[in-house]
Structure formats: structure tokens, C-alpha cells
Amino acid sequence: MLKKLGLCLLIFTMMISIIACEVGNPKPYPEEPNHDHTPEENQLSSVSLHYVKKSYLQSGDLSQGITTPVEKEINLDNRPIEEVILTELQKQPEDNTLVTVIDNFTFLGVTIKDNTAHVDIDSTNLHGGSLEETSGITQIVLSLIELNHIDKVQFLVNGNKQASLMGHFDTSKPLSKENIMLDQSKTIDTTTEMSQPSEPKQPTQPKQPTKPASTTEQKQNVTLYYINEKYVSTGDESLEKTVSVKKALNPGTKSIELALLNELRKHPSNGITTMSNLEILNANASNKIANVNISSKNLEGASLDERLIITQIVYTLTELSNVNSVQILVDGNKRETLMGHINIQNPLTRKDLTVTATENPIELFDINMYYMNKEYLETGNEKLPKMSTIRRTYSRGAYSIEAVILADLKKQPWNNSLVTTLEDIEIIDVETTNKLATVNIANKNLTGSSLQESAVIAQIILTLTQLPEVDQVQILVDGSKQETLMGHIEISNPLSPNTIH
DSSP states (O other): OOHHHHHHHHHHHHHHHHHHHHHSEEEEETTTOOTOOOOTOOEEEEEEEEEEHHHHHEEEGGGGGEEEEEEEEEETTTHHHHHHHHHHSSSOOOTTTTESSOOOEEEEEEEEEEEEEEEEEEEETTTOOOOHHHHHHHHHHHHHTTTTTTEEEEEEEEEEEOOOOOSSSSSSBBHHHHHHHHHHHHSOOHHHTTTOOOTGGGGOOGGGGTTTTHHTTEEEEEEEEEOOHHHHOOOTTTOOOOEEEEEOOOOSSSSSHHHHHHHHHHHHHHOOOOOOOOOOOEEETTEEEEEEOOTTTOOOOOOHHHHHHHHHHHHHTTTSSSSEEEEEEEEEEOOOOOOSSSSSOOOOHHHHHHHHHHTTTOOOEEEEEEEEHHHHHHOOTTTTEEEEEEEEEEEESSHHHHHHHHHTSSSSOOOTTTTSOTTTTEEEEEEEETTEEEEEESSSSSSOHHHHHHHHHHHHHHHTTTTOOOSSSEEEEEEESBSSSSSSBOOOOOOOOGGGO
């Protein structure tokens, strides 16, 4: 009993001592988070996000800068601040004069080591011209180095260092603000000089303050060729096919040939461009020949599309004093054609294109593609015109021209008042024998009203029977004759333009 009493007194004494120590030496508040390293759920942080100026994307003019910083408060939500910044950068900004160009990027992760952010990007969607690549890199680098613990950014693709993200800008080494400024222009602007105040070289170089003017001196007066929109819409051969636009262009560190082609990809104020979907891998001139390397992506279209693209490229580049002809490559190799119609194995001059267009050595021919009047389909108003046509040029080759035409007919036309009803129709194959084109359609998505069914049939019949070798069309479903396509209109026998009116 006495032993138990003594033990209780000892425990009581120790507790009093511990409490006294806590009162005399209070510890820091235990739930105070470390804001520098451990983000708490719902923790807010103020950051500067850099977005690309639309004016830069439209003009390529570096003199006004590429990006503008936007101050924003972000919720870390228990994630590293670097990851949250990249996620926010992929959202379009509220300011309609700014834009993000990395909205299609897939970021695999961000790690920090020795004040360098290692940004890992999936190779998917990493394609584009030098303008897109430069803009995306600038957005990421300038936004991340706003953080106190990051000085540089090392880009990785699928976990590995790459020479570039899209084939234009060196990303093999970590990039700082100074790196990207110097790579965008050989001229060191005043911003770059201010970021290095510790360098004692400026007093010994009295001409250095005039260097920003050399950015203007680097600009070259060039002539860009775009396509006459009236020619495309009317097919009137009496009209000029191209319109020229004179411009002062600064190529920066890129070749003038590559800068011109990237400029041609932008939509102009006068005329239209046929090159917006092309990916130009490289371009340079040697011995009076401009070598233009184009990615095989998006190389599809009719003969007219191909001819207009080649015309834009050749006409624009041969305006340069050092270029007489243009050799077009695809993925670095010579090919017989760009899209299956016009021979590009040898360097092309303007004269070659004139001969191709006028003498038709590869048998070019025109055809009117039939599309539905969108308002008529929506309202069913019989007073409205039901259909209209868009002229396209094709050439014959070692392929079914009927299949090529129907594949193009499935695409929505550039004229917004017209529409195709074949977009969801899967065409298995087309064969023509004895003036009869047999169109085999898969039994998928074959549902709709009688108006929709008649529209699909009309587009096919009226377009294909313009070919001299086609008088009638037999429509099959999964290789067999059917009474109807969607349950309304008889298709068991061959159809001609006369039978569908």
C-alpha cells in the first residue's frame, strides 16, 4: 500500500514538472505550415502567369515582346505549385488580347533539382511551327522562373532530353530568361541588359545602347503570295489566282526562307492561305535552290488544294534574290507528289507551275461538288434552294477517282451556308463498270428522316454522275442491295439525276 502511494506521488510530481517546463519554454504553434515546401489543402498563392500576345502570333514581331504576365491567385489544393502553374497556363486567359498555346500539351510531371525545374512533356501533340514552339517555351519558362526557387527550366519529352520540342528551338540544355531572349533574336535588348547589372562591360562598349535598333535593321522587305478568294469560290480562270502582300519581316535566328513559310501559314487580311495546316520542318537555300522540308502530317486534299499550296510556296520563295527554284521534301525525302497529283521530284520554278496549270500534263479536270443548303435542311422550306455546288479540281492517277471525290464530299465545306450530310456515312468502296458506279456503304449511322436520306442520295448521285464514265449509281449496304438506305427512298435499282428529282 505504501509502495503504491509513493508511486502515485512520483508520477504526480513528474507531471507538475513537465507542465512547468511547457509554460516556461513555449513551443511554436504546432499547426503552422511551411508555406515554402508543404502546400496545404485550399492554400492560396499569388503567381505571375505568362500568356502569349495575339498580336505577336499574327505578326511575328518581337519588338513588343512575346508574352504578358498576368497576376493570379491560385489554389494549390495539396499539389506542388509548379504543377498548378502549368495546369493554369493551359487555360485560356480572360484578356482576349492574350492566348495560351500549350492547351494541348500533356505534362507528365515536374521535379526541382539545383534550382532547375525539369518539365516532362508527353510527345503527343508536340508539333507546330517555330512560332508555336517559341511561344510555348516562353510561356512555361517565364512563368516558372517567377518562383524564387527556380532559375532555369529543363524540358524533357517522355522522360528524356531532346534536341527540341517541335524541331526548331534548342531544348537540350536548361533554359533561363536570358537563353530564350537571346535565341529569339541575336540582338540583346535593353531588358536583357538590365537583367545583368553586375556586368562591367557596358561602359567599355559605347555602341551597345544602339543595338536594339538592329532588330529593325534585321527586318527584310518581302513579298508573300496568298490565294485569291474569288478564284477559289467561283473557279473563274480569268481571275488572278494569287494576291501579293508586301511586308517587313524579321526572321530572328531562323532562315528567311523558314520565316516566310511560317508567315504564309497565318491567315492574311487580304486573300486566303492554303497552308495553315501544314507543318514546315525546315527551309533553307543553297545554290539558288530553296529546300523546303514538310511533315507528312495533314498532307491530303484534291489537286487544286495541292497546286495552290505549291503555288504559294514557290511564288513567295522565288521572290528572294537567292532563290530561282524550290525543291519540296516530305519528312526529309524526295517524293513523287505532295498529295498525289503534282510531280515534285525536281525543283520547281514559276514556269513549271504555269505549264502544269495551262497544259495539264497530268490531266486536271474540274467537278462540281454538291452540298446541301443548311437553312433548307433546318427548316424544310421548299421555297429555298435545296443544294449548291463548290468547284474542285482533280487529276487522274493510279487510284479510284470516285473514292477520292466521295472522301472529299464527306468533309464539311468552307462555305458556312452549305453542309454535307455524308460526314457520318462510312463508304467501304466504289467501283465503276459500264457507266455504272457501285457505292458500297457500311450499315452504320444509317438513321434519319426522309429529308436527310434524300439529301445523302442526292449528294452522291449528282456529284458522281458529272464524271464522263458515270451515268448511274447503284447504292449497296454492306455489299448487298437494299430496298432503302434509311427506310424511306427506294435504292434497289441504279439511280441517275433524273430519278432523284
